[in-house]
Amino acid sequence: GQNIDQPTEMTATEGAIVQINCTYQTSGFNGLFWYQQHAGEAPTFLSYNVLDGLEEKGRFSSFLSRSKGYSYLLLKELQMKDSASYLCALFDSNYQLIWGAGTKLIIKP
Amino acid sequence: ETGVTQTPRHLVMGMTNKKSLKCEQHLGHNAMYWYKQSAKKPLELMFVYNFKEQTENNSVPSRFSPECPNSSHLFLHLHTLQPEDSALYLCASSPDEGTGSNEQYFGPGTRLTVT
Numbered sequence: 001g002q003n004i005d006q007p008t009e010m011t012a013t014e015g016a017i018v019q020i021n022c023t024y025q026t027s028g029f030n031g032l033f034w035y036q037q038h039a040g041e042a043p044t045f046l047s048y049n050v051l052d053g054l055e056e057k058g059r060f061s062s063f064l065s066r067s068k069g070y071s072y073l074l075l076k077e078l079q080m081k082d083s084a085s086y087l088c089a090l091f092d093s094n095y096q097l098i099w100g101a102g103t104k105l106i107i108k109p
Numbered sequence: 110e111t112g113v114t115q116t117p118r119h120l121v122m123g124m125t126n127k128k129s130l131k132c133e134q135h136l137g138h139n140a141m142y143w144y145k146q147s148a149k150k151p152l153e154l155m156f157v158y159n160f161k162e163q164t165e166n167n168s169v170p171s172r173f174s175p176e177c178p179n180s181s182h183l184f185l186h187l188h189t190l191q192p193e194d195s196a197l198y199l200c201a202s203s204p205d206e207g208t209g210s211n212e213q214y215f216g217p218g219t220r221l222t223v224t
Contacts, residue, residue, distance in 0.1 A: 008149065033212065042111055042199065042215035043152075087152070095206070096165075097213070099152040 002026045004100035006088050011106045012078055020073045020086050020103045028093020034062050034073045035087040037102065043087055046073070075105075083107045112136040115200050115216035122190065123224055130185040130219050132200030140206040141183040142213065143175060146197040158183060159206040190223045197221070 004024045012018040022032070031050040035043040049055055049064035049071060061074040073086055088100040113134045122128050134141065143155040157165035158177040172194075174186040183200055197220050201213040 004151070040217075042113070042217045044111065044215070045212040048212060089152075091211075095211075097154065101149060101151045 002092060002098050004088055004090065004098060006086075006100045006103045008101070009104045009106065011108060012075075014078055014080060014107055014109050016078050017074065017076050018078060018105065020075075020088075020105065022071045022073075022088035022100055024069050024071075024088075024090055024098075024100075026069075026090060026092050026098065029066060030091035030093065030095055032062075032064055032071050032091075033087075033089045033097070034071075035089065036084050037087060038084045046086075078107050080107050080109070111214045111216065113200060113202055113214050113216035115198075115219050117219060118217060119220045119222075121222045121224060122187070124190060124192070126190075127186070127188040129187065130198055130200075130221075132183040132185075132216055134181055134183075134200075134202040134214070134216075136202055136214060138202035138204050138214070139180055140203045140211075141177060141180070142201040142203075143183065143185050144199040144201065146199055146218070152199070156185075157206055164206060187221075190221075192223050195221055195223045 006022045034046040037043040047062035054063045059076045064071045085102040085104045087102045089097050116131045140159045145153045155169045156175040161177050172189050176184040197218045199218045200216040203211045203213045
């Protein structure tokens with residue numbers, strides 16, 4: 001079967017760093033996405049990893065280890081506007097997108 | 110603005126009503142998707158259209174009926190819904206279905222409440 005796990009909720013402090021983990025089991029793998037979704041808004045694309053390693057984009061970085069079925073999203077210099085849900089999703093062998101339930105990130109001053 | 114619009118943004122309907130959700134994308138994409146998003150659950154893929162042809166129907170009840178008249182427009186026709194169908198319905202588009210770094214662009218969603 002296919003399964004994606006990510007924490008339901010995390011809390012962090014403004015200016016700090018937070019790492020949101022995503023673990024998965026799948027019979028096939030064609031890439032992993034991270035999306036950000038503010039409350040009441042559409043999910044927006046953050047990153048795509050298909051090879052192992054770290055992809056950096058400004059304050060956000062995403063890491064993938066295919067052998068471990070593991071990814072994380074790293075957010076640095078947290079701002080209040082980073083309060084949102086972060087969705088992990090992967091392309092399976094049929095290029096179907098399988099979604100995690102999302103991690104709600106709460107930023108405190 | 111993601112280039113994907115959805116109307117209405119909010120909809121309240123009774124179980125005997127018939128209504129339609131509309132999605133329009135201005136990105137020149139060929140694939141369009143309907144998702145259901147319920148609280149604390151993963152996004153559920155409902156339907157996929159690629160080049161106006163339906164390529165996926167994820168065992169969705171027949172009370173949901175999609176229509177894709179062209180690559181820019183996607184509808185979801187609703188009839189005799191149940192209270193458990195209350196959710197956020199998201200439309201998305203991508204250049205093509207699947208393949209490569211095919212990120213999806215989402216609309217703002219329609220918040221549906223079935224009474």
